Amino acid sequence: MKRTNQRQLAAGIAKRGFRRWYERQLIDAHLWLVGCLVAMILVAAGVELATLGTGTAERLSDGALVLGGLAAGAYAFRRYSRTLMVAEFIGEQADCPGCGRHGFRVGGQAPNGPTGSAPPSHAHPATGIDELTAACPRCKCHWAVRLPALGPEKPTS
Ligand SMILES: [Zn+2]
Secondary structure (H helix, E strand, O other): OHHHHHHHHHHHHHHHOHHHHHHHHHHHHHHHHHHHHHHHHHHHHHHHHHHHOOOHHHHHHHHHHHHHHHHHHHHHHHHHHHHHHHHHHHHOOOEOOOOOOEOOEEOOEOOOOOEOOOOOOEEOOOOOOEEEEEEOOOOOOEEEEEOOOOOOOOOOO
């Protein structure tokens, strides 16, 4: 599952290019943050309604609103922090070691192959950590970008 998610992540970066992928990750992350804030408003509304309600049915529905808001808020915050963590993990490795330009294209020269034949991601032979081959569009320098270990949740591509 971890490898599949890393490959999906690498394919997403390869498809859009780093800069567009990174921009989209930041937008996605902050949409999840807005979702978290909306869920917290639902929790506050549920608590407020629970203090006004008199019947058992009303209190149950208010309690359901609070619990639903808490669950949705926790999920949204988890997606927010995960999306941002992945974007920052990749973004920290996006500076070209040759010229310092921020951003890269995926592919180019594979470690053991001709130019243009590299798959979006591969496991490092020594460490086994999945990485992708980054190519600088300015100076044509190549370097490896490590992919984060991702759990069962589907990354946003
Ligand atoms: Zn460069």
